Amino acid sequence: MLAPKSVLITGCNRGIGLEFVKHFLQLAKPPKFVFACCRNSAAATDLNEIAKSNPSVKVLELDVTKQDSIEKAKLYVASIVEGEGLNLLINNSGIASDQDIEDVTREEMMRCYEVNAIGPLMMAQSFLPLLRLAASQHQSDPMSCNKAAIINISTSLASISEYSSPRRRYPYRASKAALNMITTSLCLDLKADGILCTSVHPGWVKTEMGGPNALISTEESLNGMMSVLEKLQGEECSGKFYHGVRGDFIGW
Numbered sequence: 001m002l003a004p005k006s007v008l009i010t011g012c013n014r015g016i017g018l019e020f021v022k023h024f025l026q027l028a029k030p031p032k033f034v035f036a037c038c039r040n041s042a043a044a045t046d047l048n049e050i051a052k053s054n055p056s057v058k059v060l061e062l063d064v065t066k067q068d069s070i071e072k073a074k075l076y077v078a079s080i081v082e083g084e085g086l087n088l089l090i091n092n093s094g095i096a097s098d099q100d101i102e103d104v105t106r107e108e109m110m111r112c113y114e115v116n117a118i119g120p121l122m123m124a125q126s127f128l129p130l131l132r133l134a135a136s137q138h139q140s141d142p143m144s145c146n147k148a149a150i151i152n153i154s155t156s157l158a159s160i161s162e163y164s165s166p167r168r169r170y171p172y173r174a175s176k177a178a179l180n181m182i183t184t185s186l187c188l189d190l191k192a193d194g195i196l197c198t199s200v201h202p203g204w205v206k207t208e209m210g211g212p213n214a215l216i217s218t219e220e221s222l223n224g225m226m227s228v229l230e231k232l233q234g235e236e237c238s239g240k241f242y243h244g245v246r247g248d249f250i251g252w
């Protein structure tokens with residue numbers, strides 16, 4: 001059963017992040033704390049509405065490109081979870097870019113790397129002490145999202161071995177491929193701590209990023225991804241690239 005005591009999700013004011021919050025609240029045993037991050041809490045109307053009727057939802061401001069913002073969030077989370085640590089970190093926030101070979105710019109490449117790859121890595125580094133603390137509470141348990149895990153929301157467009165779609169989208173695809181390498185490195189580095197780390201593709205989802213022609217709703221995407229998260233049990237599930245809707249693997 002998926003039942004982490006605490007979860008932190010980035011990019012929760014809309015899209016897939018907002019739906020993650022809703023789905024965690026619907027679990028049979030919802031988390032004690034859902035740290036729902038967004039860049040501008042005053043403008044996060046839907047999220048604030050949810051938080052109003054769910055005291056477990058803590059809305060906090062976090063920009064993954066700003067180290068001071070990450071550190072501030074970490075201190076806040078540490079003060080709330082105290083000795084229990086953080087069970088689950090979901091690096092969901094991301095930006096897309098359509099630039100192809102004719103128009104790609106250095107600035108756009110850097111912007112996508114900052115948000116899609118460096119941000120999640122620095123999140124993992126900053127929250128590592130809290131993840132380690134959570135893992136240490138369940139030392140003899142197999143790896144899982146209930147124990148301690150980092151989930152990086154990637155995209156099938158980042159797969160090199162299963163390259164699809166004629167649009168090259170250099171900044172988006174390359175930065176998410178970098179994120180996948182970060183997943184693999186974290187998996188190996190954090191194995192001894194009992195912390196699982198894996199990449200998940202949410203499907204092509206109707207959000208601001210996915211657009212109106214996307215194949216599935218945020219709810220359908222989350223129904224799939226939550227059952228994938230539930231099935232992540234044991235070391236062999238770490239360091240993988242899951243298709244969040246089909247539940248099988250995507251080749252790196």
Ligand SMILES: NC(=O)c1ccc[n+]([C@@H]2O[C@H](COP(=O)([O-])OP(=O)(O)OC[C@H]3O[C@@H](n4cnc5c(N)ncnc54)[C@H](OP(=O)(O)O)[C@@H]3O)[C@@H](O)[C@H]2O)c1
Pocket residue numbers: 010011012013014015016017038039040062063064065091092093094095096115153154155156201202203204205206207208209210211214
């Ligand atoms: N939708 C799809 O079809 C699809 C497919 C494959 C993968 N994905 C991945 O799924 C994740 C969620 O996408 P989505 O479809 O929900 O996109 P979305 O609707 O565009 O939402 C993106 C979220 O990321 C946040 N964000 C952007 N820059 C940030 C930063 N510097 N720091 C913190 N948060 C930041 C946004 O906040 P603001 O509102 O403040 O900008 C927003 O909450 C992304 O990683 C995306 O790459 C989506």
